[in-house]
Amino acid sequence: MxxxxxxxxxxxxxxxxxxxxxxxxxxxxxxxxxxxxxxxxxxxxxxxxxxxxxxxxxxxxxxxxxxxLAKAEENPGLPLIGKVAAGRPLMTDAQVERHCRLGPELFEHKGDYLLRVQGMSMRDAGILDGDLLVIQREQEARSGQIVVARIDDEVTVKRLQLDGAIAYLEPANPEFSVIAVDLGRQQLCIEGIVVGVIRTRVD
Amino acid sequence: MxxxxxxxxxxxxxxxxxxxxxxxxxxxxxxxxxxxxxxxxxxxxxxxxxxxxxxxxxxxxxxxxxxxLAKAEENPGLPLIGKVAAGRPLMTDAQVERHCRLGPELFEHKGDYLLRVQGMSMRDAGILDGDLLVIQREQEARSGQIVVARIDDEVTVKRLQLDGAIAYLEPANPEFSVIAVDLGRQQLCIEGIVVGVIRTRVD
DNA sequence: TAGAGTACTGTTTATAAAAACAGTATCCGT
DNA sequence: ACGGATACTGTTTTTATAAACAGTACTCTA
The missing domain is CATH 1.10.10.10 (Winged helix-like DNA-binding domain superfamily/Winged helix DNA-binding domain)
Structure with missing residues (x-):
């Protein structure tokens, strides 16, 4: 137009x-x-x-x-980020695969975007490869929460355990190893907290 | 009115x-x-x-x-069945906890209703206690699919394995045992197929 | 520099549409 | 059996509204 x-x-x-x-x-x-x-x-x-x-x-x-004719665009829903490109902030337009409408009443905590899981590192937490995570944007997180974290331009989803000046990012799968981050030396950037999981295909 | x-x-x-x-x-x-x-x-x-x-x-x-004034009621979304009452068909009004709007574009297969999971019998399939299953209503299912089945007024979610006249309902957790149903003697009623999983709270 | 498009004021005319008037008939509850 | 609501036909009046007419001025673009 x-x-x-x-x-x-x-x-x-x-x-x-x-x-x-x-x-x-x-x-x-x-x-x-x-x-x-x-x-x-x-x-x-x-x-x-x-x-x-x-x-x-x-x-x-x-x-x-x-x-x-061009009616006011309705709520497009949450952006779905399919693949996290290394070294780029999340939520840039290029990374948004599409938008998904989700009733906000469904989840206990409000989600800001969806992130597609790659790999099986959180398998035992019921998070499988290809699942969509409902992420609430947060800079901080508590011990025990599953977070989206960025270390050296790598984005990863792990369970956070804080122990003084050391942060542990624990996978939920014995085949993967715990990542320890010394907060004094290395920067750990929390991108968000996982507040929901959506599996769009089963089998 | x-x-x-x-x-x-x-x-x-x-x-x-x-x-x-x-x-x-x-x-x-x-x-x-x-x-x-x-x-x-x-x-x-x-x-x-x-x-x-x-x-x-x-x-x-x-x-x-x-x-x-009373505008055409918008799509209420999928009914959420919280607790399955024994001996009653699913989807009666009394069992519908509420309705949830879900973008149908999200799931590979169209869902008809949501069912809240009770118990950990499908843990290793990434289905945990309290999860919502997106169910597509179907009378039949193929081997390997996760189904909602009714045997003797008991509703259960298990993986279906068909072997001639015997249907096996396999849990995805070694702590639970396989249910074998002789289709010649006992009736196995498939209520639907699991086409998606939604976890509304994490931690 | 000419013309097309934007961005108006102000007035008139034709018509679209609401509102009012004057009726009739049926059904329902008390 | 009577009032009140529903469910109309048919006509007239008034007003709301679109559309046309006659202008002016500015800003682009070719």
């Missing part, structure tokens, strides 16, 4: 507000009043411009005959 | 269709035309009755001044 001018955007917002609040689109005169224009004709031409640009459709000879 | 007469329901549906399809409510004359009534006055009185009953709101002196 062609870009809208500020005025056109203002009018479009006005129409959207009306539809949302009143249940039907405004008349041309109502738009004129709302945006502070004294003549309906100016608004009319703007509407025609909006119609040309594909934002709305005008139904001739119908009162309030304005149809919104 | 007071119950609507058939005619009133018809008019309400007509208004809803218009809002959905056109983007704005119909005029009284349009309703009259749509439901096959030759005079606008009859429709007007019906609208007033609908307003009295709280289904719509009429905005005086405004064209298409009809506001839908």
């Amino acid at each position: 062609k870009p809208l001018t500020a005025r056109q955007q203002e009018i479009l917002d006005c129409i959207r507000r009306s539809v949302e609040k009143e249940g039907f689109p405004p008349t041309i005169a109502e738009i004129a009043l709302a945006i502070g224009v004294s003549s309906p004709h100016g608004v009319r031409e703007q509407l025609r411009a909006l119609a040309r640009k594909g934002a709305i459709e005008l139904i001739p000879s119908a009162s309030r005959g304005i149809r919104l | 007071k119950p609507l007469t058939a005619r009133q329901q018809e008019i309400l549906d007509c208004i809803r269709r218009s809002v959905e399809k056109e983007g704005f409510p119909p005029t009284i004359a349009e309703i009259a035309l749509a439901i096959g009534v030759s005079s606008p006055h009859g429709v007007r009185e019906q609208l007033r009755a609908l307003a009295r009953k709280g289904a719509i709101e009429l905005i005086p002196s405004a064209s298409r001044g009809i506001r839908l």
